[in-house]
Amino acid sequence: MKLATLPDGTPDGRLHLVSRDLARSAPAQGALTLQALLADWDGLAPVLARQAEPLEAGGGAPFDPATAMAPLPRAWQWLDASAFDSHGALMQKVFGLDPNPPGRPLMYQGLSDRFLGPAEDVPLPSEADGIDFEGEFGVICDTVPMGATAAEARAHIRLVVQINDWSLRSLAPIEMKTGFGWIQAKPACSMAPVAVTPDELGGAWRDARVDLPLHVAWNGSRFGAAEGYPMRYGFDALLAHAAYSRALVAGTVLGSGTVSNEDYRTVGSSCIAERRAIEMLEHGAAQTGYMRFGDRVRMECRLRDGTPLFGAIDQRVIPAARRPA
Amino acid sequence: MKLATLPDGTPDGRLHLVSRDLARSAPAQGALTLQALLADWDGLAPVLARQAEPLEAGGGAPFDPATAMAPLPRAWQWLDASAFDSHGALMQKVFGLDPNPPGRPLMYQGLSDRFLGPAEDVPLPSEADGIDFEGEFGVICDTVPMGATAAEARAHIRLVVQINDWSLRSLAPIEMKTGFGWIQAKPACSMAPVAVTPDELGGAWRDARVDLPLHVAWNGSRFGAAEGYPMRYGFDALLAHAAYSRALVAGTVLGSGTVSNEDYRTVGSSCIAERRAIEMLEHGAAQTGYMRFGDRVRMECRLRDGTPLFGAIDQRVIPAARRPA
Numbered sequence: 001m002k003l004a005t006l007p008d009g010t011p012d013g014r015l016h017l018v019s020r021d022l023a024r025s026a027p028a029q030g031a032l033t034l035q036a037l038l039a040d041w042d043g044l045a046p047v048l049a050r051q052a053e054p055l056e057a058g059g060g061a062p063f064d065p066a067t068a069m070a071p072l073p074r075a076w077q078w079l080d081a082s083a084f085d086s087h088g089a090l091m092q093k094v095f096g097l098d099p100n101p102p103g104r105p106l107m108y109q110g111l112s113d114r115f116l117g118p119a120e121d122v123p124l125p126s127e128a129d130g131i132d133f134e135g136e137f138g139v140i141c142d143t144v145p146m147g148a149t150a151a152e153a154r155a156h157i158r159l160v161v162q163i164n165d166w167s168l169r170s171l172a173p174i175e176m177k178t179g180f181g182w183i184q185a186k187p188a189c190s191m192a193p194v195a196v197t198p199d200e201l202g203g204a205w206r207d208a209r210v211d212l213p214l215h216v217a218w219n220g221s222r223f224g225a226a227e228g229y230p231m232r233y234g235f236d237a238l239l240a241h242a243a244y245s246r247a248l249v250a251g252t253v254l255g256s257g258t259v260s261n262e263d264y265r266t267v268g269s270s271c272i273a274e275r276r277a278i279e280m281l282e283h284g285a286a287q288t289g290y291m292r293f294g295d296r297v298r299m300e301c302r303l304r305d306g307t308p309l310f311g312a313i314d315q316r317v318i319p320a321a322r323r324p325a
Numbered sequence: 326m327k328l329a330t331l332p333d334g335t336p337d338g339r340l341h342l343v344s345r346d347l348a349r350s351a352p353a354q355g356a357l358t359l360q361a362l363l364a365d366w367d368g369l370a371p372v373l374a375r376q377a378e379p380l381e382a383g384g385g386a387p388f389d390p391a392t393a394m395a396p397l398p399r400a401w402q403w404l405d406a407s408a409f410d411s412h413g414a415l416m417q418k419v420f421g422l423d424p425n426p427p428g429r430p431l432m433y434q435g436l437s438d439r440f441l442g443p444a445e446d447v448p449l450p451s452e453a454d455g456i457d458f459e460g461e462f463g464v465i466c467d468t469v470p471m472g473a474t475a476a477e478a479r480a481h482i483r484l485v486v487q488i489n490d491w492s493l494r495s496l497a498p499i500e501m502k503t504g505f506g507w508i509q510a511k512p513a514c515s516m517a518p519v520a521v522t523p524d525e526l527g528g529a530w531r532d533a534r535v536d537l538p539l540h541v542a543w544n545g546s547r548f549g550a551a552e553g554y555p556m557r558y559g560f561d562a563l564l565a566h567a568a569y570s571r572a573l574v575a576g577t578v579l580g581s582g583t584v585s586n587e588d589y590r591t592v593g594s595s596c597i598a599e600r601r602a603i604e605m606l607e608h609g610a611a612q613t614g615y616m617r618f619g620d621r622v623r624m625e626c627r628l629r630d631g632t633p634l635f636g637a638i639d640q641r642v643i644p645a646a647r648r649p650a
Contacts, residue, residue, distance in 0.1 A: 076437070077438050079508065099500060100503065106505050107505060108506050109433075112402075113402050113572055113574035113577075114574065146450070146645050147450060147645060151506070174429070179506070179509070181433050181434065181505050183404065183566070183569075186570075187571050188571060202355060241508070244450060245449060245493060245511075247510040
């Protein structure tokens with residue numbers, strides 16, 4: 001099942017079913033919003049799956065992914081891991097960070113009251129903050145009880161999504177040094193237009209990981225196509241880590257962290273900071289600057305046969321308007 | 326105006342108006358939930374203030390604060406600062422942490438999908454995690470635009486609340502060392518039963534700070550009565566810090582961090598970790614252990630003339646039930 005949320009003037013938008021080829025859509029009956037579906041997944045999902053069938057035969061209306069909101073436009077909880085060792089190792093080398101504590105995933109809690117839609121402009125305060133993208137995969141779960149194991153948590157992974165975790169790199173190390181995590185360095189994230197059930201990935205949903213490449217282009221130039229599989233921890237283990245001392249609320253979004261591979265020289269990167277780290281290692285200094293206002297970044301992941309999956313994120317960074325309070 | 330939320334079977338509960346002496350309450354008309362009120366504060370608050378008047382003349386029904394949920398039982402955003410220098414300085418000395426970056430408040434984003442009610446049992450996984458309380462004050466704002474100044478943000482402080490930020494001290498330094506902030510070390514917080522508009526504090530709402538003591542008792546013994554005024558940054562400046570690269574959603578809860586004073590030898594502390602730090606400085610070793618299952622902590626702040634304000638938090642820590650997922 002593929003799901004999108006179209007704008008209807010409310011913060012949560014209106015849930016729609018989407019055809020496999022992302023060409024057709026129809027409003028979901030029985031669940032007005034994705035949050036409502038997640039609150040009663042077992043009861044509602046089978047009903048919606050049946051409603052989606054006519055879309056494959058040309059039913060519904062044309063779907064334009066660029067008009068969609070994030071599939072979950074706001075969430076009660078956004079937890080973001082950093083599960084790709086090659087990314088962590090590069091950052092540690094370049095910034096002189098301590099190695100990760102062994103056996104414990106890295107994870108922070110971020111802004112969840114707003115996920116930007118896939119084609120929305122991204123307003124940010126200043127180019128001087130080091131504006132960067134981070135291409136990620138993510139999952140959305142229904143309720144995970146406190147203390148759940150990875151195997152138990154896996155059964156609660158209901159949807160897979162694709163995320164851009166916007167980051168302000170000049171502020172990040174200052175906030176990181178406090179140990180408190182990020183506030184200013186992590187503005188609202190963006191989501192690709194379509195959330196999919198894991199079965200839509202077929203064999204590419206493997207060990208609770210997305211075994212597919214994430215294609216990233218900056219201002220139309222290829223930037224990276226790193227593979228999603230090489231996560232140190234699967235999404236199941238990441239959920240279990242988070243659920244140690246809290247029940248995870250239905251609609252929790254959990255991210256993989258920047259998709260990154262050991263052969264970054266070949267596949268490229270999913271964020272500018274990583275490319276700069278590679279340049280510092282190879283040439284002694286970073287050569288690539290961060291994003292400027294007006295720049296665009298495009299991110300898309302398809303099945304290996306070309307079938308569209310999440311649709312594309314394609315956004316432009318703009319200066320935040322100074323609005324009177 | 327004083328507001329509480331009573332259980333009605335929904336996650337957000339039912340908003341009630343409460344009399345000044347916390348003895349009477351009546352359901353709010355025109356706003357079913359506190360979140361709905363915060364989404365249209367300017368339109369709805371004057372209407373509710375008029376509805377509250379008969380409560381002062383004995384109207385409404387008896388109010389039992391122990392039956393209340395948190396006034397905001399779930400929030401889209403919970404940001405917690407650490408704004409008391411004396412607490413920070415003690416923690417830095419004892420744990421060998423770096424001093425705070427000058428001119429920047431410390432702040433993390435935490436679990437907001439659930440605030441425990443003032444008399445609810447607190448289920449936690451293990452006594453070995455170093456179970457601790459943190460007595461705090463907090464504010465709830467309506468929408469603060471991205472880039473708001475402290476003066477602009479101050480006008481959006483709609484309610485003042487009292488919070489217990491539960492902490493697991495054995496896990497906290499491990500997570501802090503990553504720079505990512507806390508996930509496992511920060512389970513759901515608790516809120517005192519009544520949220521109040523700043524005018525209910527009279528002169529004790531001063532420079533966007535709560536100029537009142539927070540009385541903390543552990544298993545019936547006085548633990549601390551630190552004053553809320555000596556925050557390095559007022560709640561207005563803390564909101565502005567958070568709003569640098571994000572609009573703050575209506576219903577954002579922002580905490581002060583553990584209330585702490587320079588004369589901690591006289592006034593005591595609002596968390597066990599601080600008392601242990603003092604013991605380490607004075608005796609070379611911590612003498613006080615953390616909480617055990619069955620322990621209770623009580624926190625209350627009243628006006629200096631004894632008028633009740635937020636009501637009391639009075640909770641027991643219990644072992645989390647291991648429920649199958």
